[in-house]
Amino acid sequence: MTEEKSANAILLLSCQDQKGLVYNISNFIYRHNGNIVHAAQHTSVTRKIFFMRIEWELNGFVIPREEIALVFKHVASQFDMTWDLHFTDTVPRLAIFVSRHPHCLYDLILRRRMGEIRAEIPLVISNHLDVKPMIEQFGLKFMHFPITPENKADQEQRQIEEIRKHNIDLIILARYMQVLSNRFVEEYPNKIINIHHSFLPAFAGAHPYQQAYDRGVKIIGATSHYVTEQLDDGPIIAQDVIKISHRDALDDIKLKSRDLERTVLAKAVRLHLENRLLPYGSKTVVFE
Amino acid sequence: MTEEKSANAILLLSCQDQKGLVYNISNFIYRHNGNIVHAAQHTSVTRKIFFMRIEWELNGFVIPREEIALVFKHVASQFDMTWDLHFTDTVPRLAIFVSRHPHCLYDLILRRRMGEIRAEIPLVISNHLDVKPMIEQFGLKFMHFPITPENKADQEQRQIEEIRKHNIDLIILARYMQVLSNRFVEEYPNKIINIHHSFLPAFAGAHPYQQAYDRGVKIIGATSHYVTEQLDDGPIIAQDVIKISHRDALDDIKLKSRDLERTVLAKAVRLHLENRLLPYGSKTVVFE
Amino acid sequence: MTEEKSANAILLLSCQDQKGLVYNISNFIYRHNGNIVHAAQHTSVTRKIFFMRIEWELNGFVIPREEIALVFKHVASQFDMTWDLHFTDTVPRLAIFVSRHPHCLYDLILRRRMGEIRAEIPLVISNHLDVKPMIEQFGLKFMHFPITPENKADQEQRQIEEIRKHNIDLIILARYMQVLSNRFVEEYPNKIINIHHSFLPAFAGAHPYQQAYDRGVKIIGATSHYVTEQLDDGPIIAQDVIKISHRDALDDIKLKSRDLERTVLAKAVRLHLENRLLPYGSKTVVFE
């Protein structure tokens, strides 16, 4: 998360665990005169999968950045890797979806202003009009897509068109109270991050505050995850919790939870934007 | 939790919320020359129930301890209170049930030795023989009740007889891997405390460690609760959590969870023994 | 923190511990037909001081709100109480001081917008101009008081005049990097809340991030406290912490700390505004 002087390259990869992986990857970088600044790996013992995130300086690296993928492809194919190449000077573009509760949305906007999140926000989408004045006061583009059972498919189609038009890299559901259709979700695998206001898998679905209050739990939580076709069941990126007591009425729970939601979503977004996440199955490897 | 020089009396009570409750209870103590050392109350806004724990010095109180209940009964009946009277010099008697994982059992025994828990442990019951040598090394009584589907009803009956014979005040399920029958549970309302090795209501039932591992959660928890007929659904007394990551294999999760289980169960037991708990419905009021 | 239909009265009081306190206070409310909605007390065992916060409905209370203080004075003088009377429909007025790091300031402004904090913000004061455009974009009044060793006394005097003119009830130092003079601090006892970006008393004074980084601690914290003449030594209101590791560079520590600072300061401000704080000596009683 430190500020880089010049840009770095980042490889995120996974493959079947086998001998020689670290050697071959580090050899690729070393023999082209690269200087590794961060490297982390993980092996899933149960699944025999190898995961790696490796970051090196472009400065001095003998392969021009446009050709790195071309050259690395040969290493990758040798081990049947799934991989992505990123550069730290890319500025990703976010679309933020929200309904009526704007705390996560405002939090992301302010973090971006203060340099905590490095991204553009070309698009804020809502099924309500509540946040429109504030968003426009912030100088951002607001689009209103009211959703009814009848117009949902059409509206989603129009949303997808806007997302394409604005070259969006990541969609953030910042307390967006509409369930996205499978068709929408399939369009953006591992490109939609949601914040759910409970400690998943507890209190999935509707009204998690009320569910937590009714059950009498002594701790509440918030969960940020990639969105998959199964509601509230995607790979978890970040979670946090806070203690509550019998003194906390439903409104107190909401207040405490909102602080969690803000920080947990912001953390998940930052991890994604810094290319620190490797989802697999219902899980994520998080290279913090 | 501080050490008292002489004994105190503790009233734990609940009733329909109404005017004059604090006045009448404090008047009862004041007009008999009692000195209140702790008092805490709570009103459930949604249910309009008033809860109170009030503790005062017996030293100087003009009603002899044997007659306090008799006199307070008149205050209580006026407001239709549910109430219990306790004295801080009572030493409660515990029966601890365990199966194969002894960490919570050993922890409770050592806390008692070091004065952290004020109680006797006249009885340790297990469906296995694993902990027998260690329990006897500690100088405690061990009883073996192997359970099969066929003998379960009989064995429970014999357990109940031992519990009666030993004048047990509180039953602790310290990782006891048998489900108690409704008949057993009904015998001891709010007198059986269990530790469940997950953050309830997430991962109720069997194999919570495995469930947490498979789901890919980033935080695990432990929950101590009163046992009711509905498995893992009784009023929650205490919960705690710890962060995990993709690096934690199933064995690491078990190790981390055991620390939680020890401290969460010990906390719940101490709260009960200090008469700080008022269960109602699926919840508890905890006067810490 | 729940929304009240009509206003309540709140008494915050402390005095030498003695018999009859709860009785006499509850009697005052009961005999004037008051309905207690919250009550909490605490007795400092070491100092023999009694603390209480008691809240009751004005609706139905037979003393008009203007005369409550007049009538209660007689109860208070009997026990030599220090006390304050508040009403839940008062909207307090805040002055927020800030230097270059605006995260706490923005956070408070947005929380107020979203109804999490019930107050007016008639005045934002800074020794720099950085936040001026944003504050004015929010529609708030910004005043610039650059501070030099030479002009400090004069500028503070002018600040005090503005604070008086705007009828400020609470001054918040939201990362204000100037030490207030004793003269200023004495003017506002228990009316100035600061956020310090460390877990006090560790890393008091300048550069707490750097100090924490250099020492190699595994946890960092933030502390909100009332400002007294002794720098970073006033009664602590709220603290929170977050884990760090060797992987966290100084910039990562700053990022993580800012989340703590926001929530800890907001919590302290809310506790003060809800009249839940009783400072005494170097400590606070917090009636959450």
Next chain:
Amino acid sequence: MTEEKSANAILLLSCQDQKGLVYNISNFIYRHNGNIVHAAQHTSVTRKIFFMRIEWELNGFVIPREEIALVFKHVASQFDMTWDLHFTDTVPRLAIFVSRHPHCLYDLILRRRMGEIRAEIPLVISNHLDVKPMIEQFGLKFMHFPITPENKADQEQRQIEEIRKHNIDLIILARYMQVLSNRFVEEYPNKIINIHHSFLPAFAGAHPYQQAYDRGVKIIGATSHYVTEQLDDGPIIAQDVIKISHRDALDDIKLKSRDLERTVLAKAVRLHLENRLLPYGSKTVVFE
């Protein structure tokens, strides 16, 4: 922390950061047919130091375990590395020092019994006799070294002799209330782990519970660190905290702290025994 079928080798190393480190180390393992099971590295940006922990299976590795150090020495000298080689089937030997508070000692003994800590405990040393009966009941060797200002140097010399005689690998100060002399400490660099009952650097020195109580902090902590000549100033290995409130008297603080001390010390000991710690200056790299 998972159980290995056959033994693994572990290299812990540090050196000046430079190109080719990962490549050369992984090449060493790969070209001798080793299978890496864990690898983690860290680069201190401010100090330009590279740290690594790498673990591979001995099974299939073509260099016999006795000769690995001999062969690796040539890689190490090329980069001027500081390094240690460990094997996962080694069972380290602990000496535990204690004074009057036995909770950490008992905790370590029970964790060892339950397989949470893989080590022998051939020696328990105390300046008091309190824990002698219990230690002997556990079947362990207890040695009594009462300390006075006059006999301290002699007693330490005798302790050192016992430590040598018993081939101790790690000394644990489990609430040992004597300050070790510089001479003793110098004998065991990074081989003595202490638990301090505060969140260091806050409340270093004597009576940290009382200090925390008097200051009115809202969170207390415990710190485990390597012992250096400067009291309470060695590299921190692990810390944890728990919230307290004005309701917590000094005895409550002690009770809550003891739970922290147990888990924090156990965690530090386990990290050391699993060769996951690289101390440097006043800090540690912790490869969890």
